[in-house]
Amino acid sequence: MNLEIREVGKRYKGNVWGIKDFSLDLGPGILGLIGPNGAGKSTLMRILATVTKATTGRVKWDGIDIARSPNRVRKVLGYLPQDFGIYPNLNAVEFLRYLASARGISGRSARERIDQLLELVNMVDARKRPLGALSGGMKQRVGIAQALLNDPKLLIVDEPTAGLDPEERVRFRNLLAELSGDRIVILSSHIVSDVEAAATSIAVIKEGSLQVHAAPEDLLRTVEGKTWEMTIASSELADAKQRFVLSGTVRTRDGVRIRIVADESPGKSAAPLTPTMEDAYLYMLAGKRTEAV
Amino acid sequence: MQTLSKMYQLILGDFRERTRRYSFLITLLATLFFGYLVITGKWTLRLGEYRGVYNSAWVGSLMGSASTMMLAFFGFYLVKNSLSRDRRTGVGQILAATPLSNLAYLTSKFISNFAVLTFMAAVLMATAVVMQLLSHVEGGFNLWALVAPFLFVCLPVMALVAAMAVLFESIRWLRGTVGNILYIFIAEFAFLNHLLLENPFLDFGGFGMFIPSMEEAALAAYPEAKLGIEVGFVGLIEGATDGAMNLFRWEGIDWSLEMVPLRLLWIGCAICMVAVATVSFNRFDPARTGRIRSRRRAKKSLPAAEVVSGHRPSARSWSDMPAVQFRFNFLRMLTAELRLMLKGYHWSWYAIAVGLVAVQLAVPYDYARLYALPAAWIWPLPIWSAMGTREARFNTGQLVFSSAYPLSRQFPAIWAAGLTVALLAGGGMLIRALLVGEGDHFKALLVGVLFVPTFALALGTLSGSRKLFEVIYLIIWYIGPVNGLPLLDFLGATDAAVEGSIPLIYLAMSIVLGFSAFLWRRRLC
Numbered sequence: 001m002n003l004e005i006r007e008v009g010k011r012y013k014g015n016v017w018g019i020k021d022f023s024l025d026l027g028p029g030i031l032g033l034i035g036p037n038g039a040g041k042s043t044l045m046r047i048l049a050t051v052t053k054a055t056t057g058r059v060k061w062d063g064i065d066i067a068r069s070p071n072r073v074r075k076v077l078g079y080l081p082q083d084f085g086i087y088p089n090l091n092a093v094e095f096l097r098y099l100a101s102a103r104g105i106s107g108r109s110a111r112e113r114i115d116q117l118l119e120l121v122n123m124v125d126a127r128k129r130p131l132g133a134l135s136g137g138m139k140q141r142v143g144i145a146q147a148l149l150n151d152p153k154l155l156i157v158d159e160p161t162a163g164l165d166p167e168e169r170v171r172f173r174n175l176l177a178e179l180s181g182d183r184i185v186i187l188s189s190h191i192v193s194d195v196e197a198a199a200t201s202i203a204v205i206k207e208g209s210l211q212v213h214a215a216p217e218d219l220l221r222t223v224e225g226k227t228w229e230m231t232i233a234s235s236e237l238a239d240a241k242q243r244f245v246l247s248g249t250v251r252t253r254d255g256v257r258i259r260i261v262a263d264e265s266p267g268k269s270a271a272p273l274t275p276t277m278e279d280a281y282l283y284m285l286a287g288k289r290t291e292a293v
Numbered sequence: 294m295q296t297l298s299k300m301y302q303l304i305l306g307d308f309r310e311r312t313r314r315y316s317f318l319i320t321l322l323a324t325l326f327f328g329y330l331v332i333t334g335k336w337t338l339r340l341g342e343y344r345g346v347y348n349s350a351w352v353g354s355l356m357g358s359a360s361t362m363m364l365a366f367f368g369f370y371l372v373k374n375s376l377s378r379d380r381r382t383g384v385g386q387i388l389a390a391t392p393l394s395n396l397a398y399l400t401s402k403f404i405s406n407f408a409v410l411t412f413m414a415a416v417l418m419a420t421a422v423v424m425q426l427l428s429h430v431e432g433g434f435n436l437w438a439l440v441a442p443f444l445f446v447c448l449p450v451m452a453l454v455a456a457m458a459v460l461f462e463s464i465r466w467l468r469g470t471v472g473n474i475l476y477i478f479i480a481e482f483a484f485l486n487h488l489l490l491e492n493p494f495l496d497f498g499g500f501g502m503f504i505p506s507m508e509e510a511a512l513a514a515y516p517e518a519k520l521g522i523e524v525g526f527v528g529l530i531e532g533a534t535d536g537a538m539n540l541f542r543w544e545g546i547d548w549s550l551e552m553v554p555l556r557l558l559w560i561g562c563a564i565c566m567v568a569v570a571t572v573s574f575n576r577f578d579p580a581r582t583g584r585i586r587s588r589r590r591a592k593k594s595l596p597a598a599e600v601v602s603g604h605r606p607s608a609r610s611w612s613d614m615p616a617v618q619f620r621f622n623f624l625r626m627l628t629a630e631l632r633l634m635l636k637g638y639h640w641s642w643y644a645i646a647v648g649l650v651a652v653q654l655a656v657p658y659d660y661a662r663l664y665a666l667p668a669a670w671i672w673p674l675p676i677w678s679a680m681g682t683r684e685a686r687f688n689t690g691q692l693v694f695s696s697a698y699p700l701s702r703q704f705p706a707i708w709a710a711g712l713t714v715a716l717l718a719g720g721g722m723l724i725r726a727l728l729v730g731e732g733d734h735f736k737a738l739l740v741g742v743l744f745v746p747t748f749a750l751a752l753g754t755l756s757g758s759r760k761l762f763e764v765i766y767l768i769i770w771y772i773g774p775v776n777g778l779p780l781l782d783f784l785g786a787t788d789a790a791v792e793g794s795i796p797l798i799y800l801a802m803s804i805v806l807g808f809s810a811f812l813w814r815r816r817l818c
Contacts, residue, residue, distance in 0.1 A: 049695045070818075074697040075619075085688030089637030098629040102696040102703050104621035113617055119609035146692060151617045178611040 001028055001062065001153060003184055008057035010043050018043035019208040022057070030180050032199030033188040034281060040208040041188040042082050045158045048186065049079040061154065078152030080143050082159045088132025092123055092142050095131055096149060103150045117145040122171065136163040144172065155185045161194050173197045196277040204284045211284050219280040227279045228260045228270040245286045247279045299393055300401045307375060307405035320371050321413060324363060328417045331359045332424045341521035343511045343539045349435035350545030352421055357442025358499045360417040361450045364410055365497070366480050369454050370473065370760050372406040376462035385577035395571040399459050403567045406455035414451060418443045438545040445548060446499035449559035456563035463570040470675035470763060477767045494555055500524070506546045514541035626702055630710035634676050646672055653721025658729055662786055666722045667774040670745070670784060673714050677746055678762045680711050681753030681810065690817065699818045704811065711746025737785025740796040744783050744803045751806040754813045
């Protein structure tokens with residue numbers, strides 16, 4: 001099982017590139033795709049889900065070009081787009097049955113699976129409510145259920161925790177951990193903690209280009225000895241923001257306690273800290289690349 | 294002053310948003326084409342075998358009236374989307390949270406609608422002016438005679454259309470297909486009812502003002518003339534071609550001080566209509582929509598604890614879920630499509646649908662064919678018009694098109710579901726035709742069953758919107774099966790259509806439309 005992304009680019013109107021020269025090889029495991037808004041995450045997701053065609057480059061699923069033979073990957077694909085709609089007059093069961101029919105799942109299997117998935121995403125009590133009457137978080141859970149309908153070998157989830165409350169977010173993270181194994185999961189998010197909790201590897205994307213693809217521990221290693229904490233006067237905060245990569249600020253009685261990611265100690269009063277994935281992510285976004293994979 | 298400034302920004306933004314849309318360009322091109330047909334005499338007004346020479350007064354009046362009719366019929370559907378867009382995009386709720394009053398908001402929408410329609414009318418007027426300047430005009434070019442009909446006939450009606458669009462969008466049950474159907478009947482009544490033509494205040498198209506004056510001019514030139522009135526496309530008017538007409542000079546009407554205020558009164562009526570709309574406008578409050586009411590009803594049926602928390606530990610684990618079995622079944626896909634198509638209507642809708650089929654079976658054959666059948670074929674309009682548009686309308690395209698074989702599985706199922714609805718709608722008549730041995734009518738009806746859902750699917754897939762099919766179908770349905778014009782009688786409701794092999798034309802069209810829909814859908818998949 002292999003997903004090969006080779007020099008993929010997507011050009012939109014006005015010669016704007018959503019992603020450019022993007023290359024990545026993926027095997028079983030969970031890839032966390034993180035990047036700021038507009039970095040090109042959703043564009044990449046749509047290309048991988050065969051919804052959008054790449055302008056340049058190729059994506060191959062087990063050696064087969066998905067642009068030429070999209071149905072080869074669609075048969076094993078589970079896809080949760082970032083922004084998806086529902087049919088408001090159908091309830092969750094009817095909606096999932098509709099999509100199960102479109103995906104060629106046999107009748108009895110679809111019925112059983114839908115019941116089980118609704119249990120899995122904690123939607124049993126709302127299964128007969130019209131989807132148009134559900135809250136955003138509930139709709140998102142129906143979205144998660146539909147992505148898992150066909151027991152996908154390639155699961156692409158774009159901002160899956162958007163709209164979920166903390167309890168459901170944790171539940172989803174645990175589900176992702178259960179899912180990993182003999183499948184490729186691509187999880188896109190701008191919430192670093194969501195990705196950190198589940199991913200076996202992390203790709204940072206910025207302005208349509210891959211900044212780094214590394215194991216979480218390798219990413220953390222890049223900022224080892226580069227995370228600091230110090231307290232400054234409130235009036236100095238603006239200047240600090242200009243000079244350093246700040247990964248956190250807390251107001252205190254003495255001023256502002258700031259968390260800095262920097263190659264060298266930012267000042268005499270700075271104390272070293274244990275780095276987090278968010279520090280590593282911000283460090284990468286600030287333009288620091290790593291060779292680690 | 295601050296409110297005016299806000300309104301100006303709102304109008305400007307709305308106008309820009311609309312005029313940058315593809316649908317605006319298409320409507321503008323269609324309007325220009327219609328203007329060309331009028332100027333070149335393909336769409337004309339004649340008084341029996343007599344018509345005026347194409348001087349400024351004749352062209353201005355003809356263009357003014359024609360563009361009023363054209364924009365009143367089609368322009369309404371172009372502008373009736375402003376509030377729904379704000380509702381869909383969520384901009385409405387943002388605006389609702391500002392101090393902007395309902396009246397100011399709806400007035401902005403009205404002005405923006407009016408600006409779009411006026412822009413179209415102005416383009417037509419400019420076309421008429423340029424064409425007149427470029428061609429040799431008998432009696433010289435007269436700008437006032439050319440422009441006045443636009444100012445006093447077209448613009449007041451455009452104000453009325455703009456306000457009606459706001460009013461229809463403010464009333465929940467008029468927002469969708471029901472409003473679209475109702476409007477076409479209102480417009481048809483307003484423009485084609487002879488009683489209204491005789492009343493200068495209710496003479497929307499201006500024909501009631503122009504024609505008596507034209508008749509006077511014609512009789513002055515040809516005292517023995519037997520005059521009639523025919524308005525429309527040259528090819529569709531029976532009798533002599535345009536070239537064989539007896540020509541006369543007409544210098545237009547005097548826009549007296551009595552006449553002009555009467556026309557401008559419509560603008561006042563339009564403003565009143567906007568004020569009425571504020572009563573039914575819900576300011577984008579979802580608590581005042583049926584959907585939320587149904588959510589409340591649904592919540593009531595749940596245990597209180599569940600409503601508050603919504604959580605319960607999941608009993609299911611991914612690892613204990615059995616493997617999925619795959620076997621595509623077209624019948625199941627068709628059933629799912631039918632459920633999607635037919636769900637969400639009030640019970641009375643289904644009751645009337647069944648009643649219309651029963652009427653086809655109960656009344657005498659000819660009555661069933663001429664009246665019950667056309668009535669039964671307008672009822673499923675909201676079902677057919679949704680075909681091919683759902684993925685765009687509900688933003689489900691990414692889910693549907695990332696499934697395997699969407700083109701060979703889901704697409705035929707949509708078509709077959711539409712076909713099933715058509716078969717059910719005309720079922721009573723099909724059985725009757727078979728029983729009484731009306732083989733030709735039976736075949737014509739089958740072609741209708743094939744044509745309508747195919748047409749709907751093609752236009753829905755192409756435009757991504759229900760409106761295009763709804764407007765075109767309503768016009769064809771009204772002129773064809775209801776009024777008996779054989780060329781547009783796709784149901785074979787008249788003998789002339791069946792005997793004239795019209796069903797064969799619709800069969801050929803169905804094949805072309807089906808193929809076009811398939812090709813267009815392939816671009817999306």
